[in-house]
Amino acid sequence: MTGPRIALAVLWKDIRLDLRTRDRLGHMAVFSALVVVLLSIALPTPTAETRPWLPVLLWVVLLFASLLGLTRSLQTETEEGALAVLTLAPCDRGWVFLGKGAANLIALLGIEVWTAGLFSVFLGLAWGPALPEAIWAGLLGGVGLAALGTMLTTMATSARFREFLLPVLLFPLALPVLVIASRATAEALDGRSVPGLWWGALALYDWVFVVIPYLTFDYLLED
Amino acid sequence: MEKRIVRVGHWFGALALLGLGLWTVLVISAPPERIQGVVQKILYVHVPCVPPAYLGFILTAIGGLGYLRTRRAAWDRLALAGAEVGIVFCTLIVVSGPIWAKAVWGHWWVWDLRLTMTLVLWFLYVAYLFIRALAFGSDTARTFAAVYGIAGTAVIPFVHYAVRLAGGSAMHPSTPASGGTLPASMAYPLLAGLGTFLLVFLYLLTRRFEVAGLESRLLEAGGSSEDH
Amino acid sequence: MGYLLAAYAVVLGTLSGYAVRLARRRRALLAELTHAGHDPRHGGDLASPREAEPGSPGEISS
Numbered sequence: 238m239t240g241p242r243i244a245l246a247v248l249w250k251d252i253r254l255d256l257r258t259r260d261r262l263g264h265m266a267v268f269s270a271l272v273v274v275l276l277s278i279a280l281p282t283p284t285a286e287t288r289p290w291l292p293v294l295l296w297v298v299l300l301f302a303s304l305l306g307l308t309r310s311l312q313t314e315t316e317e318g319a320l321a322v323l324t325l326a327p328c329d330r331g332w333v334f335l336g337k338g339a340a341n342l343i344a345l346l347g348i349e350v351w352t353a354g355l356f357s358v359f360l361g362l363a364w365g366p367a368l369p370e371a372i373w374a375g376l377l378g379g380v381g382l383a384a385l386g387t388m389l390t391t392m393a394t395s396a397r398f399r400e401f402l403l404p405v406l407l408f409p410l411a412l413p414v415l416v417i418a419s420r421a422t423a424e425a426l427d428g429r430s431v432p433g434l435w436w437g438a439l440a441l442y443d444w445v446f447v448v449i450p451y452l453t454f455d456y457l458l459e460d
Numbered sequence: 461m462e463k464r465i466v467r468v469g470h471w472f473g474a475l476a477l478l479g480l481g482l483w484t485v486l487v488i489s490a491p492p493e494r495i496q497g498v499v500q501k502i503l504y505v506h507v508p509c510v511p512p513a514y515l516g517f518i519l520t521a522i523g524g525l526g527y528l529r530t531r532r533a534a535w536d537r538l539a540l541a542g543a544e545v546g547i548v549f550c551t552l553i554v555v556s557g558p559i560w561a562k563a564v565w566g567h568w569w570v571w572d573l574r575l576t577m578t579l580v581l582w583f584l585y586v587a588y589l590f591i592r593a594l595a596f597g598s599d600t601a602r603t604f605a606a607v608y609g610i611a612g613t614a615v616i617p618f619v620h621y622a623v624r625l626a627g628g629s630a631m632h633p634s635t636p637a638s639g640g641t642l643p644a645s646m647a648y649p650l651l652a653g654l655g656t657f658l659l660v661f662l663y664l665l666t667r668r669f670e671v672a673g674l675e676s677r678l679l680e681a682g683g684s685s686e687d688h
Numbered sequence: 689m690g691y692l693l694a695a696y697a698v699v700l701g702t703l704s705g706y707a708v709r710l711a712r713r714r715r716a717l718l719a720e721l722t723h724a725g726h727d728p729r730h731g732g733d734l735a736s737p738r739e740a741e742p743g744s745p746g747e748i749s750s
Contacts, residue, residue, distance in 0.1 A: 388611075392604040396595040406591060406608065409584040410615055416622035435625070442618050449614065453607045456528055502695040509699065548706050556695045563691035660703060667710045674717040681724050 247336025378418030469666025479656030516546020
C-alpha cells in the first residue's frame with residue numbers, strides 16, 4: 238500500500254470509530270457546552286472593554302476540549318493496543334501520523350463550530366461579517382492544535398501519569414497557536430482586517446508541527 | 461571523545477573560579493548607578509544567566525538531532541545535560557529578574573515580553589525533563605525527549621512573536637545585553653559576568669554529562685542503583 | 689541593599705549548590721562502580737562501554 242492510502246485508511250478508521258462509539262465527540266461537546274453555560278452565568282454582561290476577552294475564552298475552551306478528546310483517544314489507544322498495530326503499517330509511518338492528525342482535526346473542527354455556535358447563543362458573540370476570517374483562524378488554529386495533539390498523545394501513550402503529562406507537554410507548545418488564533422479572531426470580530434503576518438506566522442507554525450512529527454513519527458512509533 | 465570532554469570540563473571549572481574572582485572584584489568596585497543606586501548591580505548577575513540558558517536549550521535540540529540520527533547515547537546525554545543545566549540558569553533568570561523589579565519598579569511581576577518569554581521557556585523545558593522522567597523504557601524516553609527538545613527549540617521564535625503580539629508594553633530596559641552603551645566601569649563587570657557564567661555553564665554541563673555517562677555505565681554493570 | 693544581596697545569594701547559592709550536588713553524585717557513582725568491580729578510571733572510553741567490558745549487554749540497540 239502506498240503512503241497516502243495508508244493515511245486515508247487510518248483517517249477512515251478513526252472517523253468510523255468516532256461515529257460508532259460517539260463518546261469522544263460526545264465528551265468534548267458536553268464539556269464545551271457546560272463551560273460556555275457556566276461562563277454565560279458567571280460573566281457580567283460584556284462591555285466594549287471586556288468584549289475582546291471572549292475570543293480568548295473561546296480558544297481556551299477549545300484547548301481544553303481538545304485536551305479532553307486527546308486524553309480519550311489516549312485511553313483507547315492504550316486499552317486496545319491500537320497504536321501497536323499501526324506500527325506494523327508497511328510504509329513510512331509519517332503517513333500514519335497524517336491520517337491520525339486529520340481525524341483529530343476533523344473532530345476538533347466539529348467542536349469548534351459547535352463551541353462558536355454556543356458562544357453566539359449564550360454569550361451574544363455576533364459572528365456576522367467576521368465569519369470568513371474566523372473560519373480561517375479556526376482552520377489554521379485547528380491544524381496546529383491537532384498536529385501538536387497527535388504528536389504529543391503518541392509520546393504520552395507510553396509514559397507514566399499520561400493524563401498529567403499530556404497537558405504539561407501540550408500547553409507550552411500550544412501557546413503560540415492560542416495567542417495568534419485568538420488575537421486574529423478578536424481583530425475580525427472588531428471589524429478590523431487581520432494582518433497578513435499573523436496568518437503567515439500561524440501557517441508557518443502549523444507547517445513546522447506537521448513536518449516535525451511527519452519526519453519523526455518513525456521514531457515515535459518504534460517501540 | 462567523551463573522556464576528552466570530561467577532562468576539558470576540569471579546565472572549565474578552574475577558569476570559572478578565576479573568572480568568579482575577577483567578576484567579584486569588578487562588581488564590588490563598579491560605581492552605583494545614579495538613579496537606581498546600588499540595586500542596579502543585580503544586572504551583573506541577572507543578565508549573565510541568559511546566554512547559558514539559551515545555549516543549554518539549543519544544545520538540547522542539537523543533542524536530540526544527533527541522537528535521532530546516530531542513536532548514540534552520548535548525544536542523548538548531551539541533550540539531557542543541556543536541558544537540565546539550562547533550566548537551572550533559566551530559573552535563576554526568572555528569580556533574579558523579579559527581585560530587581562521589586563526593588564526598582566515596586567512590583568514583583570510586571571507583564572513584559574522577555575519575562576513572559578523566559579517563563580514559557582521554563583515551562584517548555586520542565587516539560588522536557590518530565591517526559592524524560594516519566595516515559596517508559598530508556599530508548600523510548602530518549603526518542604520522545606529528542607523530538608520534544610527539537611520541537612521546543614523550533615517553537616522559541618514563535619513564542620517570542622506570540623508573546624509580543626499578546627502584550628502591550630515592554631518594561632525591560634532596551635540596553636543590549638552586551639552592555640554596548642554602558643560606561644566602561646559598568647560594562648566590564650557585565651562582560652566579566654557573561655564570560656564567567658558561560659564558563660560555569662560549560663563546567664556544569666560537562667559534569668552533568670559525565671554523571672549521566674556514569675549512571676548508564678552503572679545500570680549496565682547491573683548496579684543496584686535505580687535510574688536517577 | 690537587601691534586594692541586591694538576595695539576588696546574588698540566590699544565584700550563587702543555587703549554582704554552587706547544583707555543582708556540589710553533581711560532584712557528590714559523581715563521587716557516589718564512581719565509588720559504586722569501583723565497588724561493582726568495574727574500575728571506571730581504567731575502564732576505557734566512557735562512550736563505548738562495550739569495548740571496555742566485553743560480554744556485557746550493549747547500552748543501546750540500534
